[in-house]
Amino acid sequence: MKLIDKLDEIKKEYSKKLQKSRIMVCCGTGCTSSKSDLLLKNIQDELKKLDIKNVTAEKTGCFGFCAKGPIVVIDPKETFYEQVSPDDAKEIVEAFLKGTEVERLLPKEKDEYVKKWHELNFYNKQSRIALQNCGKINPEKIEEYIAVDGYLAIYKVLQMTPDEVIKQITDSGLRGRGGAGFPTGKKWLFAKNSKSDKKYVCCNADEGDPGAFMDRSILEGDPHSVIEAMMIAGYAIGSNQGYIYVRAEYPIAVKRLSIAIEQAKKLGLLGKKIFDTDFSFNLELRLGAGAFVCGEETALMNSIEGKRGEPRPRPPFPAVKGLFEKPTILNNVETYANVPKIILKGADWFNKIGTKTSKGTKVFALGGNITNVGLVEVPMGVTLKEIVEDIGGGIPKGKRFKAAQTGGPSGGCIPKEHFDTPIDYESLQSIGSMMGSGGLIVMDEDKCMVNLAKFFLEFTVDESCGKCPPCRIGTKRMLEILTRITEGKGKDGDIEKLENLAQNIKNASLCGLGQTAPNPVLSTLKYFRDEYEAHIYEKRCPAGECKSLTQVKIDPEKCKQCGVCARNCPVSAIEGEVRKGPFKINQDKCIKCGVCITKCPFKVISKV
Amino acid sequence: MSNKKMITLTIDSKPVTVEEGTTILEAARKINIDIPTLCFLKDINEVGNCRMCLVEIEGVKGYKASCVYPAEDGMVVRTNTKDLIDTKRTILQLILSAHEKKCLTCVRNTNCRLQDLAKKFQIDELEFEGELPKADLDDSSECIVRNTAKCILCKRCVNVCKHVQGVAAISTINRGFKSKIGPALDVGMRNSTCVGCGQCVIHCPVGALTEKSNVKELKEMLNNKDKVVIIQTAPAVRATIGEEFGMPIGTLATNKMVTALKALGFDKVFDTDLGADVTIMEEATEFIDRLKNNRNLPMITSCSSGWITFAEKFYPELLNHLSSTKSPMEILGTLIKTYYAKTQGIDPKNIYSVALMPCSAKKAEIIRDELKLEGNIQAVDNVVTTREMARLLKEANIDLSLLDESEFDNPLGLATGAGHIFGTTGGVMEAVLRSVSYLLDKTELKNVEFKAVRGTKGIKEAKIEIQGKTHYIAVSQGLANASKILDDIKNNKSKYSFIEIMTCPGGCINGGGQPLVSDFKASKIDYKDLRAKALYKADKNSKYRCSHQNPQVKELYEKFLGKPNSKKAHELLHTHYNKQDTYVIEDK
Secondary structure, three states: OOHHHHHHHHHHHHHHHHHOOEEEEEOOHHHHHOOHHHHHHHHHHHHHHOOOOOOEEEEEOOOOOHHHOOOEEEEOOOEEEOOOOHHHHHHHHHHHHHOOOOHHHOOEEOOEEOOEHHHOHHHHOOOOOOOOOOOOOOOOOHHHHHHOOOOHHHHHHOOOOHHHHHHHHHHHOOEOOOOOOOEHHHHHHHHHHOOOOOOEEEEEEOOOOOOOOHHHHHHHHOHHHHHHHHHHHHHHHOOOEEEEEEEOOOHHHHHHHHHHHHHHHHHOOOEOOHHHOOOOEEEEEEEEOOOHHHHOHHHHHHHHOOOOOOOOOOOOOOOOOOHHHOOEEEEEHHHHHHHHHHHHHOHHHHHOOEOOOOEOEEEEEEEEOOOOOEEEEEEOOOEHHHHHHHHOOOOHHHOOEEEEEEOHHHOEEEEHHHOOOEOOHHHHHHOOOOOOOOEEEEEEOOOOHHHHHHHHHHHHHHHOOOOOHHHHHHHHHHHHHHHHHHOOOOOOOHHHHHHHHHHHHHHHOOOHHHHHOOHHHHHHHHHHHHHHHHHHHOOOOOOOOOHHHOOEEEOOOOOOOOOHHHHHOOOOOEEOOOOOOOOEEOOOOOOOOOHHHHHOOOOOEEEO | OOOOOEEEEEEOOEEEEEEOOOEHHHHHHHOOOOOOOOOOEOOOEOOOOOOOOEEEEOOOOOOEEOOOOEOOOOOEEEOOOHHHHHHHHHHHHHHHHOOOOOHHHOOOOOOOHHHHHHHHOOOOOOOOOOOOOOOOEEOOOOOEEEEHHHOOOOOHHHHHHHHHOOOOOOEEEOOHHHOEEEOHHHOOHHHOOOOOOOHHHHHOOOOOEEEOOOHHHHHHHHOOOOOEEEEEEOHHHHHOHHHHHOOOOOOOOHHHHHHHHHHHOOOEEEEHHHHHHHHHHHHHHHHHHHHHHOOOOOEEOOOOHHHHHHHHHHOHHHHHHEOOEOOHHHHHHHHHHHHHHHHHOOOHHHEEEEEEEOOOOHHHHOOOHHHOEOOOEOOOOEEEEHHHHHHHHHHOOOOHHHOOOOOOOOOOOOOOHHHHHHHOOOHHHHHHHHHHHHHHHOOOOOOOOOHHHOOOOOEEEEEEEEOOEEEEEEEEEOHHHHHHHHHHHHOOOOOEEEEEEEOOOOOHHHOOOOOOOOHHHHHHOOHHHHHHHHHHHHHHOOOOOOHHHOHHHHHHHHHHHOOOOOHHHHHHHEOOOOOOOOOOOOOO
16 A cells, blocks of 8 residues: 555544544643643543543643643543642543533633633634644654644655745745744755755754743654654755754653654655655654753754764854764754644745744743743734733732743843834844743743843853853853842942953854853843842842842831741741840841741831 | 965955965965964864954954854955954953963963963953862873863864874863863873873963973982983984074984083983984894794884873784884883993992983883883883973073084994984884895895885885885874774784884974974974974984994994894893773772
8 A cells, every 4th residue: 555545544544533532631741740641541540440432531742831730631622621630530531421521620710710722811812833733632643643634744745846845935934943043944945955965954852941841842742743844854955864853851752752753664654765756764863961052053963973062163054064064954843843834734824924024933931920831832923911911811929020031041131111022033133132942931020130140141151061262251250240249249340341241252152152141141231230230339139139138127116026927937037025026137147038028917027 | 286266355454365265364374464373273173162263254243263264255354353352352361260370380481372362462451350160180190291270171182182193082071161171081191091192282272281290300310429310312302402492493403412411410411313223123123023924914113102002002902013122212221221331330220311202101101010120120210301301401501502512422322314213204114124124134225215204194105125025014193093004904904014103293203292383383384394304314414324334233232132132132122012901990
């Protein structure tokens, strides 16, 4: 039987299965760490016990609403359960058989239970392309991917010429989702035009930004889409070998990728003469050992070659001389995940989504001081406000929004005044930030922006490969200055020193890591310079976060002398006796943890 | 004429035409614009690490490292705008902030690339203070001392060790500010694959890698009236020591050197080159014997001590191919403590035997158990490099360049041209070839110059006729080249009968103990060639060109050793080799 007929058969069989009643349990990293794997087993056991055969329980990829995990969705009704524990299995199965819901597990919005997942505010402003199959299929079954048109795109591509494929990607306007936003079609064209006996297609799955996990979720929830996209890229540029460079810290992703590759090989989708054409393609995994710099393309290639993960100077560019000195393309996971859909639905379809220069959607890992922590995929051009307030559910505890950091340690902060900026590559750059890989960290009024800059600098200092002095020593010196500022030892001239260092590090560093490392400092200086000045000249942290600059004080006038604060202080720093005068905090002992502030029944303790 | 495309670009408003593929740095040097560098080493370390060579290219975003950026036709490059210089000054300030600035007490004081740049950029005040990298002083090796507090992580050492020597004893450990250069697993140089060649030392731009010095003991011995302090000088030192005293590269300073050493207080100054002549008598005889018996061929020379360590660490299965003849230094050391001691009636224990060498590996050779003499004494007690000796002479107010000439002492002071050329690649091979036919059937050659084995090529090959039979011979310099030949022997693919292996590129004239030549100077002149020419000149000027003609050597055999490869010669002048383990981690 021809491979395409076989796929057709699988599709027919499994698309029926997909329409049947299925209990989908999220088995992404987040939910698994809350025992969703046990939950799945319990549900399966329960079904077995009751001898129910027309309902299956399946593991699936990330639904994105990680704050509410573990998540269970029951099809076809799309019933959405949140924060489910393994003990809830029996109740879920019983309710399902009765045709009802377990009310206590349903999400609530404005005191109303929401039964279907797409009706949740978190989801209804999203539009899922890259994450399309996450939560819908069992990522460990190739048949389910085939049932949702999987591997049809590569079949279609093999009927086209490589130039036609590249034109379609170019026309779609797809740009790299890993950071710089380089046009994908252009990248492929460069590599196609490089003459060589051997070329490589690489996938950057070395997601390293703190708090970012969209690539992990795609690999865990829909690994075949990445494999298929790499085959398409291979055909387009004339390569028959691919490497996926994935972090060893992503064990579930590694496991599912390995299963997916094996399944694709078994079916004949990877290997020689695919779909009876002359196109052959092999794919291998390479595990990264957790160095952030290996997400930089040339360092990644060094690492695949077994060398130390250090960036190489460019030129030569990878499209000319990349992996093993051969023409190479490298795209990240999310970029690839868009490719099969563009091939199937057409460049025009994709091109209509988004803004003038930024097409399609972008997945963000929403984190920090935000109600709905999780993964969101939105069309390019939505505003920060929409993400934070509508999808993210706003800032918890009634606090005010202060800023959001995009682009992780390479990006910058966006203050409230730019809340309405549409999120696309150019707009973010124009306000001193960047798209980056998609980390979006929201900060409330209690966040000190100097301390934030220090946090990111600590990260880059730790992750610098050490090859060039501006990054190796420069970021270290910047961190030392920031540290002394947050400790109340800042000096006049420190801000200028930071600015000078930042500019020179940007101009002189060898790779993107160093060139962007000063961004968090520059953008916080741009929007929150007054906070730096308050630290240096007034020895005061306006947000009250820097411990050396903050004192916790009890208002002696208002203290009711109840002693609750003293009893709760973890370091016994509060002195006084009940009803014998106001209590007092010994500043030498106080660690500024804030426990007394929250425990005081009369709210008379505060940070000053 | 190369058929490569020529391109023209402008650097600091000056046009320059170069071959396509030339870097901006090389193009700039061509028109005498000296873009500062710290890490760049032509063909060895072209990595763009140090950022001191950054330039501004019109139409290109950000500054680019000129050492790795290819020049393009029509390109407009600037190397000296104010912003660019300011950026480089900041980088330099950063490097200085992470460098142990004990310049006054540093062996590289006034001969340091970082110091030069600090001066060039007029650093009159240090801008950044802060944490220094963790100081890690490794003196486990007999040859090389490693001090990470001075290291600027340019990685010249790493890449010369890896690519030129194929040894890869050191690499970057850790990352970011904690990065340091050292042997894997932090085992210390002694326990690593290091062969002690010192190529890392001569390429280090600062004082992070230095030779291990024992001049303190030497100074004490020179002042000890009970000791007869004798020095021997290696072939290559006479061609380089003048450089340390301002003489042009390639100056032959043999007899001024002898005067200087006597002025410093040595009782006798002997010539290692005579040791080299004896080496030839033994080694050529050994070769003839192996050829006759078709045993352990190809035979490989054994005078370069870095190579011996390399063989013991990397190719222990090939040790039987090495000539058993000791190195010229060890032969002369042995003769000093046996032959000379006997004729003079001196107790060998009262002789302090010093060797002035171009080499750091020799420092490890002298303590080898296999080379100990009767009474468990060393043949050579102290090895001093060319650089160390220059420092000693300067300390004693002796300016070698201004001295009169004098002759080596007898009976170990007369050498042939064959002995002199031991100091350059191909020299040992040529010297052997000059004597083989004589040793076989007393034939004297009309032409003693074998030009095929001379020159800078990594592996040189020649065909020779010995008693009507054709033999292939090879000469290699730099251990990475040696590996190619050795791998062939391992795989039974070698066609050679005799191989000369020199550890250092160029041979001893470019040894790890030799005067330093900046990479900028090296880009302008072929210093190895100039030094080699000095030795070939010494050869040409010699009364005797072949080792077997040396009258002092003849006398030595007549009076003391008997015949080459005699029982006594074997006892005194031959040795053996043993496998050396690396990365042995002891349980603590």
